Amino acid sequence: MEPDRWFGHAFGQALRAALEADAPRLPAASGRPDVVSGPTGRAPAVVLLHLYYPDLIEEFADRLAALDGLADIAITFPDTWTPDELARLAAAFPRARLAPTPNVGRDIAPFIAALGWARQAGYPLFCKLHSKRSPHLAQGDAWREALLSPLLGAPAAAVAQLQANADVGLLAAGATRTRLGTHGVMHNNAGGWPCSPAGWASPMATTRSFRRGRCSGAGRRRSGP
Secondary structure, three states: OOOEOOOEOHHHHHHHHHHHOOOOOOOHHHOEOOOOOEOOEOOOEEEEEEOOOHHHHHHHHHHHHHHOOOEEEEEEEEOOOOHHHHHHHHHHOOOOEEEEEOOOOOOHHHHHHHHHHHHHHOOOEEEEEEOOOOOOOOOHHHHHHHHHHHHHOOHHHHHHHHHHOOOEOEEOOHHHEOOOOOOOOOOOOOOOOEOOOOEEEOHHHHHHHHHHOOOOOOOEOOOOO
């Protein structure tokens, strides 16, 4: 029975991958290629949301409505969604960039693609979010709440802190900070790096971290807000 203690949902993941290999896919042109900015132009930050679960569209639309004027929204979603699910997404986020993206590495490949776009578009700050649900966990929805509430509870303060402190590369929810040795966490996590890729950060700092092969941000490691 899964989840297996050591291999988790390996069999279920392999089964899903096999089924998705031949699943109908949305063409890239079916998305919306850019943020539909307001009359004042681009916002000082952008939310990079990977929305895997269609039934969370309305929840995220409600949560992100409070960021209007502070952050634009760019959403990646699996290219295996149906046209009806895409229509719901477009209606819920009428001013967001929408990009159907292969769900490779869960949300990691979509994040890298969205980060490259955000950097090229000139956004100095971004907030990485994903529709964490963990349906195999009894408290999966509570885990998502623990990730999102600290990041979206005071977004203006997060943006101001990053703008005022060049040595702060990442602001992440304290609940995601996990020490070395915790089961299921990467073995080189000696510094207590956030175990879930969600937080406010700088595109330049994140790109440097990828090139160095480590998650160091722009300087010292920070957790919060």
